[in-house]
Amino acid sequence: MPKVLIIGAGGQIGSELTFKLKDIHGSENVVASDIGYHNLEVVNSGIFEIVDAQDYNSIKICVEKHNIDTIYLMAAMLSATGEKYPMKAWDLNMNSLFHVLNLAKDGFIKRIFWPSSIAVFGPTTPTENTPQHTIMEPTTVYGITKQVGERWCEYYHKKYDVDVRSIRYPGIISWKTMPGGGTTDYAVEIYHQAILDKHYDCFLSEHTELPMMFMDDAINATVNLMQAPAEQVKIRSSYNLGAISFTPLTISEEIKKHIPDFKITYSPDYRQQIADSWPKSIDDSAAREDWNWNHEFNLEKMTTEMLKQLGRKYQDSEINS
Known part of the structure; x- marks a missing residue:
């Protein structure tokens, strides 16, 4: 049985991945x-x-203390926060990756999961069904760190035979944890505000289409990739991963099916420019072919689950307060 270390286990994805593992x-x-x-x-x-x-x-001390052989490196500074603190984002995102890659190179661990992101793409990337291999000219510090990180992952695999595996996550939506400073955070916040205030003021424009994914699908994809035989993992930079794409207007209309008097307004801020540089939809055929990736949640199913779970969460909070 592998001994697993999750670095950044307190974050949005890291926390749910911890319980799954x-x-x-x-x-x-x-x-x-x-x-x-x-x-x-x-x-x-x-x-x-x-x-x-x-x-x-x-x-390294933690790895040796617990005889760790697999690391999930989930610690990172995300896109919106990274634009406020560019050098901190560079230092955290890059130094942490090098430390883990070097631990594997030197034989202290056997396998690494490192998340990349759709932020590796930029305004010159094809936005519809963005290919696995395409132009990458990211315009955010976060995107730059992820693009550079992908290159280093592939380099360490080819040069030192490091078993590193990666996914380019789209926007991740979860009812269990609040988002951590990303450009796609609106797609989580909107559900909370729909229940609490029946109104949400969105920081992106109504027709901004972005690739998204329910947390359950993201966790399952991560686990499935890490459990795949090494010969099936043919891409060692990072796999495109897609599920659903929608706009703030689309998600608000879906919410109105459950909360008819919900209203949305739009006040685009600095995150709009970031979102405009990202794809609208993702071609993830390589992941589907190589290790049988398939998503379960569409917008309708995700919205039903989000509102049901958050409704219970806030009701329980009122009862206990």
């Missing part, structure tokens, strides 16, 4: 870690360590 491998074989104790649900769920993703020795 505990279900698969057993809680005793999964070590959650983060820079602090900010996600107590994760901290109290089993083995937890404080690990600084930018400190090679911090990671």
